Amino acid sequence: MPEIDKALVLKIYQNMVTLQSMDSLFFEAQRQGRFSFYLTSFGEEAITIASAAALSDDDMVYAQYREPGVLMWRGFTLNEFANQCFSNDLDYGKGRQMPIHYGSAKLNYATVSSPIATQLPHAVGAAYAFKMDQKPLCSATYFGDGATSEGDFHGAMNFAAVLEAPVLFICRNNGYAISTPAHEQFKGDGVVCKGQAYGVRSFRVDGNDALAVYATVKAARKMAVEESRPILIEALTYRVGHHSTSDDSGKYRKGDEMHHWKTMRDPVVRLRRWLEGEGWWDSDADQQLRAETRNEVIAAMQRAGPRMKQPLANLFTDVYDTIPSHLRQQEKELRSTVARHRQDYPFDVPL
Amino acid sequence: MLGALSRNRPLLALLRGGNGGDKAASAALWAASKRFMSSDNTITVREALNSAIDEEMSADNKVFVMGEEVGEYQGAYKVTKGLLQKFGPDRVLDTPITEAGFTGLGVGAAMYGLKPIVEFMTFNFAMQAIDHLINSAAKTNYMSGGTINVPIVFRGPNGAAAGVAAQHSQCFAAWYGQVPGLKVLVPYDAEDARGLMKAAIRDPDPVVFLENELLYGESFPVSQEVLDPSFTLPIGKAKIMREGDDLTIVTFSKMVGYALKAADELAKEGISVEVVNLRSIRPLDRETINASVRKTSRLLTLEEGWPQHGVGAEICASVVEESFYYLDAPVERICGADVPMPYAANLERLAVPQVRLGSVGLYGSRVKKRCADACM
Numbered sequence: 001m002p003e004i005d006k007a008l009v010l011k012i013y014q015n016m017v018t019l020q021s022m023d024s025l026f027f028e029a030q031r032q033g034r035f036s037f038y039l040t041s042f043g044e045e046a047i048t049i050a051s052a053a054a055l056s057d058d059d060m061v062y063a064q065y066r067e068p069g070v071l072m073w074r075g076f077t078l079n080e081f082a083n084q085c086f087s088n089d090l091d092y093g094k095g096r097q098m099p100i101h102y103g104s105a106k107l108n109y110a111t112v113s114s115p116i117a118t119q120l121p122h123a124v125g126a127a128y129a130f131k132m133d134q135k136p137l138c139s140a141t142y143f144g145d146g147a148t149s150e151g152d153f154h155g156a157m158n159f160a161a162v163l164e165a166p167v168l169f170i171c172r173n174n175g176y177a178i179s180t181p182a183h184e185q186f187k188g189d190g191v192v193c194k195g196q197a198y199g200v201r202s203f204r205v206d207g208n209d210a211l212a213v214y215a216t217v218k219a220a221r222k223m224a225v226e227e228s229r230p231i232l233i234e235a236l237t238y239r240v241g242h243h244s245t246s247d248d249s250g251k252y253r254k255g256d257e258m259h260h261w262k263t264m265r266d267p268v269v270r271l272r273r274w275l276e277g278e279g280w281w282d283s284d285a286d287q288q289l290r291a292e293t294r295n296e297v298i299a300a301m302q303r304a305g306p307r308m309k310q311p312l313a314n315l316f317t318d319v320y321d322t323i324p325s326h327l328r329q330q331e332k333e334l335r336s337t338v339a340r341h342r343q344d345y346p347f348d349v350p351l
Numbered sequence: 352m353l354g355a356l357s358r359n360r361p362l363l364a365l366l367r368g369g370n371g372g373d374k375a376a377s378a379a380l381w382a383a384s385k386r387f388m389s390s391d392n393t394i395t396v397r398e399a400l401n402s403a404i405d406e407e408m409s410a411d412n413k414v415f416v417m418g419e420e421v422g423e424y425q426g427a428y429k430v431t432k433g434l435l436q437k438f439g440p441d442r443v444l445d446t447p448i449t450e451a452g453f454t455g456l457g458v459g460a461a462m463y464g465l466k467p468i469v470e471f472m473t474f475n476f477a478m479q480a481i482d483h484l485i486n487s488a489a490k491t492n493y494m495s496g497g498t499i500n501v502p503i504v505f506r507g508p509n510g511a512a513a514g515v516a517a518q519h520s521q522c523f524a525a526w527y528g529q530v531p532g533l534k535v536l537v538p539y540d541a542e543d544a545r546g547l548m549k550a551a552i553r554d555p556d557p558v559v560f561l562e563n564e565l566l567y568g569e570s571f572p573v574s575q576e577v578l579d580p581s582f583t584l585p586i587g588k589a590k591i592m593r594e595g596d597d598l599t600i601v602t603f604s605k606m607v608g609y610a611l612k613a614a615d616e617l618a619k620e621g622i623s624v625e626v627v628n629l630r631s632i633r634p635l636d637r638e639t640i641n642a643s644v645r646k647t648s649r650l651l652t653l654e655e656g657w658p659q660h661g662v663g664a665e666i667c668a669s670v671v672e673e674s675f676y677y678l679d680a681p682v683e684r685i686c687g688a689d690v691p692m693p694y695a696a697n698l699e700r701l702a703v704p705q706v707r708l709g710s711v712g713l714y715g716s717r718v719k720k721r722c723a724d725a726c727m
Contacts, residue, residue: 060463094496103495110462111495115486121452122487125459125467132415132441132465139459155452162447318497319531321555324587324634 004214006280012053012210013275014289016045016268019069021293022078023241026085029301030099030245035085037099041066043240046210046267047172048142049073051235054217055140055168060126061109062119062141065100066172070142074107078296082304089350094318095310117147120156120169124230127165131228138166138224146177148191157198160230168220169195169232172207174239179252195232207235208267211274238265311350312338392578397567399544400430400506404468406580407552408438411466414552415442417453418470418507427472428508428567454480454505458487461503466552471507474523474561488557489532504551509537509561510604510655511703517691522656524603527559528632528665534558534586535632539607541571543630546584554586561632563605587634591643595625599643601666602653603629610653612706632662640666641674648679655703658686 023040030038041048048069055061061070068081083090085099093103093111103111113119123141130137147153148171160167171191175182188194195202201223205216213235220231238261242249249258275281312334316327338345345351394402408414415438420427422435422445435443446453450471457467471477477484488501510522527535534556538544544562551558576582592607593614600610607628614624625643629636644650650670652663663684670682688702 062459092496092498093494096494096496101494103498105495105498111491111499113487113491113494115482118455118482118487121455121483122459122462125456125461125465126463128456129460129463129465151449151451152455155447155449155455158447158449159452159456163444318493318495320534321492321500326634326637 012049013271015049015073017289018293019045022297025297035099039100039244040241043238047207047235050210050213051217054214059137060139062123064143065112067142071109078300082300086304088307094314117150117152120152123167124156124160124165127167136225140168142170145173145182161199164228166224166228167230171234173234174237176239178243191234200230200232202232204234207237210271309349393570393572394541395570396541396544399541403545403548414466416468417444421470450476450480454483458483461501462499466502468504474507474509475519475521489530500555501557502555504558506560508564512564516694520692524632525661537561537603539628541573542577550583550586587631589636589639590628592626592628595623597623598649599625599647600651601627601640606653609706637669644670644674645677650682653685655687
């Protein structure tokens with residue numbers, strides 16, 4: 001167990017609570033129709049926050065979509081999360097992505113890409129680049145249990161092993177891929193045995209134990225960087241929430257199963273009890289933190305929601321590095337159409 | 352280049368020797384040596400590609416090559432010959448057999464800032480990686496709000512070869528040409544191959560570079576300028592290979608050679624054909640195409656790929672939209688037959704355009720007939 005100081009564990013806990021708060025309120029906002037889609041990390045807060053705490057901020061992260069905790073740890077603000085979900089004028093993605101498809105070049109978090117497991121070979125490519133540059137860094141890629149069925153999982157694992165690339169493959173085995181339970185996803189013993197087949201050193205950890213996740217990722221990162229090799233970590237956990245706002249998981253799992261994990265096995269509660277045991281936290285501090293984070297999340301939404309949307313010009317930019325003439329022409333044509341039909345043009349999209 | 356110079360010496364010595372020997376022999380030697388001594392050189396498309404990649408790898412450490420058999424085997428079609436020996440295994444990677452794996456890896460490396468050249472043994476196999484080409488490479492700059500560039504080149508043979516049947520013969524120009532975010536290049540001769548490859552490697556956007564297996568071994572004369580390491584061609588500009596007044600044939604890749612041969616034959620019958628070598632499917636040089644059609648008033652598109660939604664369909668649409676009143680006849684497309692490519696040599700010949708088809712005269716005579724009709 002590595003040395004962990006009080007400040008670090010408290011920061012981990014506070015981030016986990018903030019993530020829960022953001023998830024609850026943003027989920028409700030989607031249900032109210034304020035944005036089109038949302039996806040929560042309920043039950044998996046420890047994996048993303050504690051693992052991010054064990055990485056270096058310069059390690060490149062290639063996430064699936066259930067890892068905003070990593071971004072949050074690195075300093076992505078509630079405003080930045082809200083701007084992306086509301087797709088407003090401050091969205092770094094310039095309004096091109098669905099909600100929760102965050103990205104941040106400055107925080108070394110590659111923009112979320114929807115197809116499952118495609119980020120795994122990307123992470124290997126980045127790790128190979130680190131190796132060629134001889135940088136003491138690794139890339140870390142996150143994915144669920146279902147993603148290990150994809151062809152890209154196979155290609156990435158094999159490559160990482162053959163190239164001896166410093167990649168951390170962090171699997172959130174949360175028991176479900178939308179409605180497909182893990183025992184219908186694969187017949188082997190979970191994900192950890194798959195890594196061994198490729199010659200990749202693999203670990204299994206209790207994903208709901210924040211300190212265990214931290215310790216494992218810390219050790220794994222050291223191995224990956226110092227020995228230039230890939231490591232697979234299977235973090236066992238449970239997806240407490242629905243797959244996304246497009247899902248109603250009550251249709252395929254029992255209420256008491258969800259209830260059990262939510263009440264008896266919750267990673268946030270577990271860490272809280274440990275902190276209280278150390279005398280580093282108490283229920284007053286907890287109430288205060290929850291009230292504060294709730295207000296901050298609401299404030300962020302209230303700031304982000306009414307803002308203007310992305311300007312019309314951003315329909316056409318970034319298709320290529322420099323805008324080609326035919327798109328300039330199309331923009332001109334669009335603007336003249338808008339000028340002729342001004343009354344039909346939305347008020348919140350700047351021209 | 353070095354190879355060519357070392358071949359010069361015995362010939363030069365013989366010619367300078369000049370001991371009054373056989374004049375005819377000297378003349379023959381002179382004629383043979385002229386191609387080495389003149390300011391024009393002749394190189395194959397393969398040599399053009401190899402030298403372009405070699406020079407760009409020397410100039411920029413970030414450029415590296417990856418694919419099946421590119422290293423030890425010297426390349427399945429020998430396009431990467433000598434590169435492993437020169438640059439080492441860090442920059443010329445022999446990959447396991449997983450197109451999805453190495454394409455994804457290449458895209459990831461490009462996202463980080465390297466400049467990979469990913470070889471597909473044929474673009475037919477790229478279908479196993481096409482999600483990475485489209486969703487991970489083409490769309491990423493846009494979807495990341497301009498924060499993630501993917502300066503990658505995907506290259507390999509495309510389209511029909513000879514006797515390799517349906518799963519090795521598909522032309523993907525129309526598929527990739529449809530995707531915003533990609534640049535799609537289609538070199539024909541050695542000058543195209545050198546200039547476009549260098550431009551592709553230097554370009555910050557993902558480039559799909561569609562070569563042709565049967566062109567690799569073909570030699571073309573190139574000027575000194577083309578051989579210079581700084582030579583590039585602009586992406587998105589077509590080339591008028593041959594000027595003409597009666598008919599515009601717009602085509603790309605191997606079919607450029609066929610169009611030029613057809614133009615020679617038609618010239619004997621008094622029909623003057625202008626041949627436009629697209630060089631680039633996306634961006635498509637609509638200005639050059641339309642300017643040519645406005646001059647000749649007749650358009651024929653020529654491609655080996657399938658007719659429906661093919662490259663010709665887009666060219667015809669562009670011309671009908673922009674130059675309708677200049678047309679003296681309906682636009683025409685010549686394409687491959689709408690079937691998976693058969694294997695048997697006689698069937699394969701019938702499934703792709705030919706300059707002349709002997710007694711069958713199917714496609715060859717269609718060109719002539721249509722030109723003749725159109726020119727009336």
